Amino acid sequence: MTAVPALAPVEISGRQELTFAKALNLAMADAMAEDPTVLVFGEDVGTLGGVFRITDGLKKRFGEERCFDTPLAESGIVGMATGMAINGMRPVVEMQFDAFAYPAFEQIASHVAKMGNRTRGRVRLPLVIRIPYAGGIGGVEHHCDSSEGYYVQTPGLTVLTPSTISDAYILLRDAIASPDPVVFMEPKKLYFSKGSVDVDDLRARYASAAGTGGALASQSTIGQAAVIRAGTDATLIAYGPSVAPALAAAETAAAEGRSLQVIDVRSLVPYDEATIDAAVRATGRAVVIAEAPGFASMAAEIAAGIQERCFHSLAAPVLRVTGFDVPYPAPKLEHYYLPGVDRILDAVDQLQWEHS
Template sequence: MSTTVITSSAANGNVSAATAAAAARTADTGLKPVTFAKALNTAMADAMALDESVLVFGEDVGVLGGVFRITDGLTKRFGNDRCFDTPLAESGIVGMAIGMAMNDMRPVIEMQFDAFAYPAFEQIASHVAKMHNRTKGRMPLPMVIRIPYAGGVGGVEHHCDSSESYYAHTPGLKVFTPATVRDAYLMLREAIDSPDPVVFMEPKKLYWSKDQVDLEALRVSHETSAVPPTEGRAAIARPGTDATLIAYGPSVSTAMAAAEAAALEGRSLEVIDVRTIVPLDDATICESVRKTGRAVVIAEAPGFASVSSEIVARIQERCFHSLAAPVLRVTGFDTPFPAPKLEKYYLPSVDRILDAVDALQWEEGA
């Protein structure tokens, strides 16, 4: 089995190559391309227009519109009471959001970067996650904690962490992470509507990715429940028959690029986009693996004690007799996220995914 057909940029998991591949898959619908960032921004604006209790706050989210401009224009449109800046204190932001949710608001708060959310960890783990349970459901906390996360943008230390496992490990939190422009809109709307608190993890390398999506049509579909919910439903991002790649958030585009490359060699890979880590869609994942008999789980986070290890364990528990090979993983190394010039060696790449696919004992299975 050879992987020499892969271009060097795609082999490094290069973002633009992956995005280009994704764009090539999308049929031209005549719509203007929309960025992932715009989809998130519009989701918040639509939710705010519909429900006065939806509030947006955090650091620099007001006049500036957020360091990634995801909240751009919300203060101007809805006023400083609905979208506003707070003092620079993450525990304060989350703690105040809890109180607001206790008092019938629906806060959507921004943690500026993944690693900057850690000062708020006590509020998240001890209260956001547990208030509903503590009070036997009498005090629900409908709130969304938006966290730009993961690497691939050449960010410095504390700006590239894949922190999803911390939240996924804490019962009481829901953890969403979209991988497409369409899902960015729909999943954020769902998160804001949810009666449960949602940690909404936004892959920052996707902020400037584009797709031809009609956000107004999506708004109507969402508000008339014409689209099925994404919560607890993984998406089959690409159907295939020979092996299953399971990915989420920033890794989906890399998995798609790998499946594209494998197809050129005549190997049909199915790509599953997990979408909501909590609740996890065991059924879709297992149905795919039972069909293909082979699986690779891909994630940027260090593999040790992670979401990827959980997915592998669950496949092994549920699909053992359908497996033709051990389930493998392509993840970040068990090291801190490296400096910008080294991240290409760390991030799961198309090449590494194809190597893992090659290692799925095809000879015995043939």
């Protein structure tokens, strides 16, 4: 944690080499600049800028009424955010790590998720709960959980997880603009990945909706999967931290003469079954890749749904490559646990190619 680079709170524009972390930071800064009701709070997010520096500079730029540290209590953070959202604010709160969000689960499951429904839509909660999640960073216990399953199983929550630099910006802007509560899951191993993006292009998405704090609803990425690599032989379906190994597997497979399509689910709830089903129908084969334990998981749901809806287009059973059904392992063991290129390609090899 000591080597986390600081993000200077400077105005940027044009084509830039950005980290995933800076793209998230920029999304919050732009949303806060446009909409005075957007507030950022949580543990260490103020002066420190968060343990991952995602909120770096926001307090300095927007003042401590807009970006502030809270007492160290996750239920308190989400419960207070709920009240602030009831009363006209758009809170963006940070949970410090995946497993440290569990104390907030009662507030999330019993109130955040249910408020819109129980009030017949009269009280909507436009709040975002940012959660750094998943492993691959050599983290100690309770710092590497893939906890998305708890949230996707809770009706009323929107659950998003970006995997690219531009999606880090776009999905977070869309989350902040959403009238519904969003659990925004940030793959922490991607925080310091870099990519070249045109900041002006990213912002242009939101220019036409100036004053509403976000993109026009028709442009929202919520509920939209992205086909991020074309391919014809099989479809790899991944999200968050598993997109990178899926792309790497597709690259390796291409060298071996097999064309793999890769889909980034991005929006776990709402789930874009239209895009994913169409892709799988075209290739006839699919492997779902996710870091969370596979039992009763998002990956299980994706695989089951494809088999229900696309059965007659399938040349082979849909396979899953997931974490094992064990607590997230210690740093020296995590590489055995994580879905990697070899395990993904092994699964691809099992897609009954002899029948094609």
